[in-house]
Amino acid sequence: MLKDITLGQYFPGNSLIHRLDPRTKILCIVIYITVIFCIKNFWGYGILAIFTALCIFSSKIPFSYVIKGVKPILVFVVFTAVFNLFLTNGRIIWSWGFLKITAEGVRLAIFMVLRLFFLVMGTSLLTLTTSPIALTDGIERLLSPFKKIGVPAHELAMMMTIALRFVPTLLEETEKIIKAQTARGADFESGNIINRAKAMIPILIPLFVGAFRRADDLAVAMECRCYRGGENRTRLKELKMTKTDVLGWVYVLVFAMLVFASNILL
Amino acid sequence: MIKLNDVNYTYMSGGPFEKAAVKNINLDLKAGEFIGLIGHTGSGKSTLIQLMAGLLKPDSGSITIDGQTLYEKNTNMRKLRFQIGYVMQYPEYQLFEETVFQDIAFGPNNMGLSEDEIKRRVHFAAKLVGLDDAVLEKSPFDLSGGQKRRAAIAGVVAMEPKLLILDEPTAGLDPGGRDEILCKIRDMHRRLGITVVLVSHSMEDIASLADRIVVMNQGEVAMQGTPHEIFKGAKDLKTMGLAVPQITEVCDRLREAGLPLPEGIYTVSAAKAELEKILNAKEKR
Ligand SMILES: Nc1ncnc2c1ncn2[C@@H]1O[C@H](COP(=O)(O)OP(=O)(O)OP(=O)(O)O)[C@@H](O)[C@H]1O
Numbered sequence: 121m122l123k124d125i126t127l128g129q130y131f132p133g134n135s136l137i138h139r140l141d142p143r144t145k146i147l148c149i150v151i152y153i154t155v156i157f158c159i160k161n162f163w164g165y166g167i168l169a170i171f172t173a174l175c176i177f178s179s180k181i182p183f184s185y186v187i188k189g190v191k192p193i194l195v196f197v198v199f200t201a202v203f204n205l206f207l208t209n210g211r212i213i214w215s216w217g218f219l220k221i222t223a224e225g226v227r228l229a230i231f232m233v234l235r236l237f238f239l240v241m242g243t244s245l246l247t248l249t250t251s252p253i254a255l256t257d258g259i260e261r262l263l264s265p266f267k268k269i270g271v272p273a274h275e276l277a278m279m280m281t282i283a284l285r286f287v288p289t290l291l292e293e294t295e296k297i298i299k300a301q302t303a304r305g306a307d308f309e310s311g312n313i314i315n316r317a318k319a320m321i322p323i324l325i326p327l328f329v330g331a332f333r334r335a336d337d338l339a340v341a342m343e344c345r346c347y348r349g350g351e352n353r354t355r356l357k358e359l360k361m362t363k364t365d366v367l368g369w370v371y372v373l374v375f376a377m378l379v380f381a382s383n384i385l386l
Numbered sequence: 387m388i389k390l391n392d393v394n395y396t397y398m399s400g401g402p403f404e405k406a407a408v409k410n411i412n413l414d415l416k417a418g419e420f421i422g423l424i425g426h427t428g429s430g431k432s433t434l435i436q437l438m439a440g441l442l443k444p445d446s447g448s449i450t451i452d453g454q455t456l457y458e459k460n461t462n463m464r465k466l467r468f469q470i471g472y473v474m475q476y477p478e479y480q481l482f483e484e485t486v487f488q489d490i491a492f493g494p495n496n497m498g499l500s501e502d503e504i505k506r507r508v509h510f511a512a513k514l515v516g517l518d519d520a521v522l523e524k525s526p527f528d529l530s531g532g533q534k535r536r537a538a539i540a541g542v543v544a545m546e547p548k549l550l551i552l553d554e555p556t557a558g559l560d561p562g563g564r565d566e567i568l569c570k571i572r573d574m575h576r577r578l579g580i581t582v583v584l585v586s587h588s589m590e591d592i593a594s595l596a597d598r599i600v601v602m603n604q605g606e607v608a609m610q611g612t613p614h615e616i617f618k619g620a621k622d623l624k625t626m627g628l629a630v631p632q633i634t635e636v637c638d639r640l641r642e643a644g645l646p647l648p649e650g651i652y653t654v655s656a657a658k659a660e661l662e663k664i665l666n667a668k669e670k671r
Pocket residue numbers: 397398405406407425426427428429430431432433434
């Protein structure tokens with residue numbers, strides 16, 4: 121049940137996109153997101169859709185699987201759309217009581233939905249094609265120039281790795297505890313909000329206790345192996361840029377240029 | 387009591403990590419039986435018992451408990467679960483209340499029992515698993531590992547279920563504590579006449595407790611029968627990565643060496659009786 125959430129999950133594979141250097145992917149996503157927010161007309165979204173579809177196609181991940189990632193934020197998307205629809209000032213095209221819809225509102229609502237949709241698609245494509253380890257490695261390397269001004273790049277990456285590492289573990293544990301308390305007759309479904317919030321206590325307390333225990337255990341285990349941060353550490357897999365990365369860069373830059381051209385020309 | 391009909395269950399179906407954990411299970415457990423469930427790691431034992439406890443919904447097939455089918459429209463799952471006690475692997479992680487008493491009372495409370503009845507049940511359950519009254523007022527997080535385990539099992543026993551399912555209740559306990567808890571489970575089974583399903587990796591425990599053994603292998607029921615029938619097939623068990631009780635192993639070796647011992651001996655006392663028979667016969671000659 122909890123594991124059905126695909127947002128942020130890794131989908132192992134060996135496609136073109138999987139083989140890209142994580143640094144390339146992270147920077148490309150940054151460009152991708154920037155571009156999304158710069159799009160000014162529907163032509164831009166058309167280009168965006170084609171670009172995204174091509175990326176998904178070349179990642180060899182089933183399209184339905186990527187779409188599933190959007191599900192958890194659907195409520196959020198609907199909210200945004202409704203707010204934009206009703207609360208934008210402009211030329212009124214429909215009104216009922218104090219509710220009014222403006223032409224600008226419709227346009228903005230559609231833009232917002234598209235933006236959020238592609239934002240999530242793009243970022244979930246990043247996490248789907250990049251293992252958490254590679255992702256944090258990439259972030260560490262990207263941040264390492266800032267070490268000079270005191271950014272603890274290695275420690276940040278380490279913390280992220282650990283956090284990501286424990287997401288599935290905690291999900292699994294949550295599921296186990298839910299099962300155990302359900303078997304003891306806990307009722308999570310009925311009653312008002314207060315009762316439901318109270319019903320979470322038998323799940324949350326064991327979960328927190330477990331998380332602290334795990335954190336303690338991990339700290340001891342790291343200490344036992346004399347773990348001492350990033351200085352002079354070598355790594356098993358050195359990141360390397362290849363021809364594929366050049367291809368990726370060209371692809372993304374062409375995409376960005378097309379969008380900007382469409383903004384100006386169309 | 388509980389009947390499984392062609393039950394299938396797959397984890398994360400559709401995704402890249404799809405895993406068929408339980409396949410085409412047909413089982414019929416009678417009321418008052420003590421079932422031992424064994425199988426190699428990952429063979430689907432925990433999945434199977436969670437299906438029985440109504441905690442997972444089968445992908446196909448049906449599970450019927452006392453005539454009521456699980457997850458059917460007019461089945462009240464919550465009411466039905468009160469009749470099924472499920473003790474998960476490492477149940478101490480389910481403890482959450484301020485005191486042990488309150489934690490054991492969580493189940494009975496959910497059942498909507500009266501104050502007096504809850505009190506009676508908590509004391510009954512605590513005594514049954516071997517917890518002193520003094521412990522009841524402590525925080526469950528201040529107990530030792532073994533005491534936590536007992537408190538957690540008591541929390542399930544206090545619901546007085548008709549079907550008690552235990553997933554390796556003795557994993558990680560000291561030998562003394564292990565024997566004691568198993569002894570209490572047997573007592574409970576005898577005194578209350580409840581149906582028990584026990585998952586264990588210890589063939590000795592299963593051999594000494596179970597009326598019937600179900601062997602799982604790669605998600606399917608590979609064998610089922612009395613301990614005698616199961617441990618006769620030592621070879622089959624070994625191909626599934628399982629062992630037989632040590633005494634069975636000893637007797638099998640002795641038979642290979644030429645002693646006229648029957649197959650499928652699984653208790654020390656039975657082995658002793660057979661060996662004495664042989665020795666007596668020799669003396670007479
Ligand atoms: N929550 C889950 N999500 C995905 N796969 C799972 C999950 N739980 C179990 N599995 C898989 O299902 C299979 C059966 O697991 P199960 O826990 O039922 O085995 P088991 O017989 O209880 O093993 P053990 O003796 O180690 O407890 C395993 O291959 C396991 O990897």
